[in-house]
Amino acid sequence: xxxxxxxxxxxxxxxxxxxxxxxxxxxxxxxxxxxxxxxxxxxxxxxxxxxxxxxxxxxxxxxxxxxxxxxxxxxxxxxxxxxxxxxxxxxxxxxxxxxxxxxxxxxxxxxxxxxxxxxxxxxxxxxxxxxxxxxxxxxxxxxxxxxxxxxxxxxxxxxxxxxxxxxxxxxxxxxxxxxxxxxxxxxxxxxxxxxxxxxxxxxxxxxxxxxxxxxxxxxxxxxxxxxxxxxxxxxxxxxxxxxxxxxxxxxxxxxxxxxxxxxxxxxxxxxxxxxxxxxxxxxxxxxxxxxxxxxxxxxxxxxxxxxxxxxxxxxxxxxxxxxxxxxxxxxxxxxxxxxxxxxxx
Numbered sequence: 573x574x575x576x577x578x579x580x581x582x583x584x585x586x587x588x589x590x591x592x593x594x595x596x597x598x599x600x601x602x603x604x605x606x607x608x609x610x611x612x613x614x615x616x617x618x619x620x621x622x623x624x625x626x627x628x629x630x631x632x633x634x635x636x637x638x639x640x641x642x643x644x645x646x647x648x649x650x651x652x653x654x655x656x657x658x659x660x661x662x663x664x665x666x667x668x669x670x671x672x673x674x675x676x677x678x679x680x681x682x683x684x685x686x687x688x689x690x691x692x693x694x695x696x697x698x699x700x701x702x703x704x705x706x707x708x709x710x711x712x713x714x715x716x717x718x719x720x721x722x723x724x725x726x727x728x729x730x731x732x733x734x735x736x737x738x739x740x741x742x743x744x745x746x747x748x749x750x751x752x753x754x755x756x757x758x759x760x761x762x763x764x765x766x767x768x769x770x771x772x773x774x775x776x777x778x779x780x781x782x783x784x785x786x787x788x789x790x791x792x793x794x795x796x797x798x799x800x801x802x803x804x805x806x807x808x809x810x811x812x813x814x815x816x817x818x819x820x821x822x823x824x825x826x827x828x829x830x831x832x833x834x835x836x837x838x839x840x841x842x843x844x845x846x847x848x849x850x851x852x853x854x855x856x857x858x859x860x861x862x863x864x865x866x867x868x869x870x871x872x873x874x875x876x877x878x879x880x881x882x883x884x885x886x887x888x889x890x891x892x893x894x895x896x897x898x899x900x901x902x903x904x905x906x907x908x909x910x911x912x913x914x915x916x917x
Contacts, residue, residue, distance in 0.1 A: 601628055603916050611660035615908075639655065642780050642841060643690060656669060707724060710723045741758060742756070743757075776795050788809055836851075847866055848862065848864065848868075883909070884902055
């Protein structure tokens with residue numbers, strides 16, 4: 573398998589499918605990729621690590637702000653999607669990067685919008701949001717012909733998109749004379765027309781992390797109706813329309829579902845304060861909270877282990893017991909930071 577992967581990588585470089593740089597050391601084996609980027613210069617790297625968190629390779633990219641701490645890379649059907657926004661004062665890269673997790677072959681999807689974020693993916697299209705001058709856009713990029721359809725929202729902020737069970741869910745917030753309102757738009761993902769709207773104002777706003785399990789949509793409500801940090805995860809039954817909530821012991825940020833459990837990070841992603849993660853059993857409903865020892869920026873899992881990316885560290889935990897297996901530091905030159913993590917499987 574390793575020889576085949578190496579051959580595919582060399583062939584991709586030869587025909588120009590993969591952007592190979594002289595400094596690239598593409599991995600023969602890896603389980604985790606971590607993105608290291610800068611907001612001020614066109615320089616980013618994906619660092620590859622094996623199960624023991626030994627670095628097995630790296631790839632350099634001439635992008636600034638590659639990935640964003642609030643929006644983890646999206647993995648779908650063996651492919652990861654990453655947004656290189658461009659330098660922080662412009663964010664005008666206007667592209668979404670697709671990377672095959674086996675061959676590391678790359679493909680770019682153009683979107684004529686700046687400051688792209690909130691990506692979601694299904695088998696037919698890529699969906700993304702952006703906001704400029706108090707106007708938000710949600711776009712659909714066809715995976716085959718790369719055609720684009722866009723919905724506009726005036727005086728609203730779209731916090732993220734999430735395509736699930738043949739519906740595109742768009743979370744948006746509106747502020748009118750200091751009063752915040754929050755709405756979930758259910759959209760036909762092909763026609764890009766609104767099917768229905770659900771008022772979420774009573775629960776809060778700033779929903780960036782969403783996970784779908786069976787017929788249930790879980791979403792982290794980062795701020796309450798008064799715009800304070802929030803410890804609530806919303807639960808939307810897509811078949812009945814019922815909305816309930818789950819209260820966690822601390823503020824909620826990123827969600828991930830693995831093996832019938834919901835993993836919820838706590839901590840302030842802006843200040844780096846807070847060091848906890850909770851595990852919510854979706855069947856019995858109990859919550860266990862663990863102190864990781866550092867602020868969890870993003871999380872990823874490969875079926876056996878949970879990988880946690882901090883400000884300058886990467887740690888591995890047993891998914892069942894949450895016992896730490898190992899932890900490493902990742903070197904960061906001035907102006908660089910870690911912006912994303914993804915698992916190979």
